[in-house]
Each structure stands twice: as structure tokens, then as C-alpha cells.
Amino acid sequence: MIKEIFNILKLKLYNKREMNRFIREFREKNLHNHTFPVSRFILENVSIGKATYGPIEVLDYGNKNAKVRIGNFCSIAANVKFLSGGxxxxxxxxTxxxxxxFSQKEEENTTKGLISIGDDCWIGRDSIICSGCNIPQGCIIGAGSVVRGNFEPYSIIIGNPAICIKKRFVKEIIDILLDIDFSLIDKDFISHNFKNLYMPLDKNLALYFRDEIKSKYKL
Structure with missing residues (x-):
């Protein structure tokens, strides 16, 4: 009994040390954003863009082909799970x-492919994002959704199974927004546009943002 308790405590200590090491490695790779890991996963299989924030829980189950790509300026709420493998x-x-x-051979779990999250996506609390899922720029995922498959940009997606219930903007505005490279948005642009960034978006404001970013970088 004492030996079993000792082994349990030893395992907990090992897992804590390994998690602390993983957190350090993760943050070294993600100095350009505000994310933090809440699980261990294959670090090189997960990429996260500029300024994105929130907890990162990737469940890859050791599958080397289970990959996750998250864009710039994304918002990730608590208890979101990226089910990339398993x-x-x-x-x-x-099954x-x-x-x-029943053997010494390592089990090979399956994946349906890359989880791709575009720029400016907001993923609500307790959502599950399944492998092979493509959530493009500007999408919102409602809390508690289970998301599979492909969606169009600037969709509002909710439910289990998740479906698009509406678009955030009309097509004319969406087409303008898709011409904006969010990776080029920097502190200088943000500090000069705080007021504009909190104004309801219309066509003229969308054009202003697009042209401001393009002119800044002479695109």
C-alpha cells in the first residue's frame, strides 16, 4: 500500500516537472502572443499567430500527423479543446x-488532418474543435459547440453539430476584410486607431482599415 502511494506521488511529481518544462518551451516559441498551454502535446505540430490569447489544450494523443494552426489576433476562451488526434x-x-x-505495439490513433483557425477568430468557452476542421478568418464559435468540417469566412457558428447561423457582415464588407493581412497590424496601428477599432464596422470603415494597413507597408 505504501509502495503504491509512493509510486503515485512519484508519477505526479514527474508529470509536474514535465509540464513545467513544456510550459517554458511553449512560451519561448510564442513570445509574439499571449497564449499558454494547459496540456502537453507535440510542440512542433502547433503554430499560433501574433497577439492571439487564451489557453491552448491540444489533444493529439501522440499522433505525429495531428497538427493545429491558429491565426493572428484570435480569442480563445477557457476549456476549448483542439481534438487533433485520438x-x-x-x-x-x-473500434x-x-x-x-493486448500487445507491446504502440497504438496508432487516427486524425482527419490539420485544424486550421484563421485570423480574428473567437472561440467560445467549452467548445471542441475536431481534426480536419477549417475555421477561416473572422469566424465566431459559440460556447459549447462541437465543430467539424469547413466553413466560410466571418461565419457565426454554434451547436452540436455546429452550423453557421449567420454571417457577421454582408458580402461586400467581408470581401474588403479578406484583403487585410492581420499579421501586419502592429502596436503603432492599434494605438492610433483605438477609437475606430471600437466603432461598428461599415463599408467606409472597412476600406479605411484596409487602405491604412496597405499604405503603411506600401502594399
């Missing part, structure tokens, strides 16, 4: 992972 075979006799429990 799939089971569904076209065989059983059970026989290798894991």
Missing part, C-alpha cells in the same frame, strides 16, 4: 484499440 478506426471489426491493451 480517432479510432471505424471500418474494421471493432477497440487492441494493440494498446
Amino acid at each position: 480517432g479510432h478506426n471505424i471500418n474494421t471489426l471493432s 477497440y484499440p487492441f494493440y494498446a491493451y
Whole structure:
């Protein structure tokens, strides 16, 4: 009994040390944003853009092909899970992972591919983003949604299974916004546009933002 307790405490200490090491490595890679990891995952398989903030929980289950790409200026709420790996075979006799429990061979879980999150996306609390999911620029994911598949830019997406219920803006404005490179937005642009950034967006304001960024970088 004492030996079992000792082994449990030893494992907890090891996991804590490994998590602390992983957090340091993660932050060294992500000095350009405000994210922090709440799980360990294959670090090189996850990329996160400028100024994005929030907790990062990637569940890859050790799958080397399970990748996540998150854009710039994204907002990620608490308890969001990126389910990039961990799939089971569904076209065989059983979905059970026989290798894991009845052999010495490592189980190979499946993935449906890259999870891609575009710039300026807001992912609500307790949402699950499944492998192979493409959430492009400007989308909003409602709290508690389970998201699979592909969506169009600036969609508002909710539910399980998640569906697009509306667009944030009319097509004319969306087309202008898609011409903005969010990676070029910097502190100088933000500090000079605080008031504009909090104004309801119309066509003229969208054009102003686009042209301001392009002129700044002579695009």
C-alpha cells in the first residue's frame, strides 16, 4: 500500500516537472502572443499567430500527423479543446484499440488532418474543435459547440453539430476584410486607431482599415 502511494506521488511529481518544462518551451516559441498551454502535446505540430490569447489544450494523443494552426489576433476562451488526434478506426471489426491493451505495439490513433483557425477568430468557452476542421478568418464559435468540417469566412457558428447561423457582415464588407493581412497590424496601428477599432464596422470603415494597413507597408 505504501509502495503504491509512493509510486503515485512519484508519477505526479514527474508529470509536474514535465509540464513545467513544456510550459517554458511553449512560451519561448510564442513570445509574439499571449497564449499558454494547459496540456502537453507535440510542440512542433502547433503554430499560433501574433497577439492571439487564451489557453491552448491540444489533444493529439501522440499522433505525429495531428497538427493545429491558429491565426493572428484570435480569442480563445477557457476549456476549448483542439481534438487533433485520438480517432479510432471505424471500418474494421471493432473500434477497440487492441494493440494498446493486448500487445507491446504502440497504438496508432487516427486524425482527419490539420485544424486550421484563421485570423480574428473567437472561440467560445467549452467548445471542441475536431481534426480536419477549417475555421477561416473572422469566424465566431459559440460556447459549447462541437465543430467539424469547413466553413466560410466571418461565419457565426454554434451547436452540436455546429452550423453557421449567420454571417457577421454582408458580402461586400467581408470581401474588403479578406484583403487585410492581420499579421501586419502592429502596436503603432492599434494605438492610433483605438477609437475606430471600437466603432461598428461599415463599408467606409472597412476600406479605411484596409487602405491604412496597405499604405503603411506600401502594399
